[in-house]
Amino acid sequence: MPRGDKSSYTDKQKRQAEKIEESEKEQGRSDEAAERIAWATVNKQDGGGKKKRATRKATKKSGRKSTSKTTKKAAKKATKKTAKKATKKAAKKTTRKTAKKSTKKAARKTAKKATKKTARKAAKKAGKKAAKRKTAARKTARERS
Numbered sequence: 001m002p003r004g005d006k007s008s009y010t011d012k013q014k015r016q017a018e019k020i021e022e023s024e025k026e027q028g029r030s031d032e033a034a035e036r037i038a039w040a041t042v043n044k045q046d047g048g049g050k051k052k053r054a055t056r057k058a059t060k061k062s063g064r065k066s067t068s069k070t071t072k073k074a075a076k077k078a079t080k081k082t083a084k085k086a087t088k089k090a091a092k093k094t095t096r097k098t099a100k101k102s103t104k105k106a107a108r109k110t111a112k113k114a115t116k117k118t119a120r121k122a123a124k125k126a127g128k129k130a131a132k133r134k135t136a137a138r139k140t141a142r143e144r145s
Contacts, residue, residue, distance in 0.1 A: 008049030009042070017042045 006014065017038040024034035 008051050010050050
């Protein structure tokens with residue numbers, strides 16, 4: 001089939017292309033550009049010519065065999081892909097969980113350390129205050145006696 005041959009298109013597709021071509025010309029496009037756009041649009045919508053072609057039985061049988069093989073291969077490939085995706089997803093989930101746990105643990109540890117530190121500081125301050133009170137009380141006791 002030579003390039004640009006429109007024999008494989010249905011009458012409906014040809015009418016659609018004609019209508020698109022007319023509207024493109026109305027918009028100010030050249031004849032060549034309008035025709036090119038029209039057929040490109042029809043091809044995009046339908047995926048090319050849709051006219052049925054006469055075929056031999058032998059080619060049909062071989063075609064069926066090859067298509068069944070390819071469909072089997074495609075199905076196998078798809079199952080492998082889905083399995084791969086599932087394992088990847090599961091791995092991601094577990095890594096997220098472990099990361100979450102470790103960050104939570106670390107946060108708890110730092111919080112514990114901080115509370116211990118503040119408790120120590122408070123105890124130190126209280127001890128210093130008590131010592132100051134003691135020394136002040138001693139001084140007043142000496143002065144009185």
